[in-house]
Amino acid sequence: MGIRVRDLALRFHRHVIFENLSFDIEPGQFVALLGSSGVGKSSLLKIIAGLQSPSAGSVTATDGGPVPGRIAYMGQQDLLYPWLTLRQNVTLGARLRGEKPDLDWADHLIERVGLTKRRDALPMMLSGGMRQRAAIARTLYERKQIVLMDEPFSALDAITRASVQDLAAELLADATALLITHDPMEACRLGKVLLVLSGGPAKLDAPMVIPGAIPRHQDEPHVVAAQAALLRRFQELQS
Numbered sequence: 001m002g003i004r005v006r007d008l009a010l011r012f013h014r015h016v017i018f019e020n021l022s023f024d025i026e027p028g029q030f031v032a033l034l035g036s037s038g039v040g041k042s043s044l045l046k047i048i049a050g051l052q053s054p055s056a057g058s059v060t061a062t063d064g065g066p067v068p069g070r071i072a073y074m075g076q077q078d079l080l081y082p083w084l085t086l087r088q089n090v091t092l093g094a095r096l097r098g099e100k101p102d103l104d105w106a107d108h109l110i111e112r113v114g115l116t117k118r119r120d121a122l123p124m125m126l127s128g129g130m131r132q133r134a135a136i137a138r139t140l141y142e143r144k145q146i147v148l149m150d151e152p153f154s155a156l157d158a159i160t161r162a163s164v165q166d167l168a169a170e171l172l173a174d175a176t177a178l179l180i181t182h183d184p185m186e187a188c189r190l191g192k193v194l195l196v197l198s199g200g201p202a203k204l205d206a207p208m209v210i211p212g213a214i215p216r217h218q219d220e221p222h223v224v225a226a227q228a229a230l231l232r233r234f235q236e237l238q239s
């Protein structure tokens with residue numbers, strides 16, 4: 001199941017963040033969304049998630065169904081419940097739905113994000129990067145067809161970041177994923193398609209398609225070339 005965005009607009013009084021924004025995300029595609037701070041990326045993601053209303057336009061699934069309810073969303077704030085342990089936070093969705101949590105799956109994910117020793121810790125006992133990894137595990141726990149993530153790896157050190165990126169690429173291989181990032185390398189390692197949002201009102205560049213299976217190695221020629229193209233584009237936008 002993919003996502004179809006049509007003629008989306010977001011305005012705050014006379015401040016137009018974007019308008020006439022239309023694009024498709026194909027089923028099973030991993031898309032990275034980039035753009036300068038304040039351009040409207042998080043707002044766009046929240047609108048797609050159904051957490052914010054657009055001023056105009058529509059978001060539908062390519063199978064004609066609604067998007068909300070079929071997505072996992074990870075915002076910039078980890079939103080871990082302070083009174084629940086890490087493991088209880090990872091399985092929160094199941095608890096909220098009144099289902100029995102799949103503890104084997106939760107423990108597997110907690111192990112893959114390197115937090116087994118912290119499984120029973122409360123969020124206040126975790127570092128910022130650990131909390132972010134817990135939020136990633138909670139997002140992946142859901143096994144949804146559409147996954148929306150807003151800078152999910154921003155608080156991680158380089159080595160942890162690469163390993164959690166690989167985990168996300170592996171577990172989201174069949175999902176439709178939209179990931180906001182400020183990191184060109186991350187976008188080029190994970191994105192099948194890169195979307196750059198720029199300007200005010202913001203517009204999308206023509207999508208940049210990167211060949212090759214993900215996660216790509218940072219030394220792959222496609223990655224190096226795409227990263228250079230992105231940096232050139234960002235320099236253009238600054239000048």
Ligand SMILES: Nc1ncnc2c1ncn2[C@@H]1O[C@H](COP(=O)(O)OP(=O)(O)OP(=O)(O)O)[C@@H](O)[C@H]1O
Binds near residue numbers: 035
């Ligand atoms: N409730 C609001 N009222 C007025 N303006 C708002 C409101 N919410 C967001 N904005 C404005 O909308 C614009 C887009 O914000 P958004 O958070 O989507 O940007 P972003 O590209 O995700 O930024 P960043 O990369 O820094 O997270 C910003 O200029 C912001 O000030």
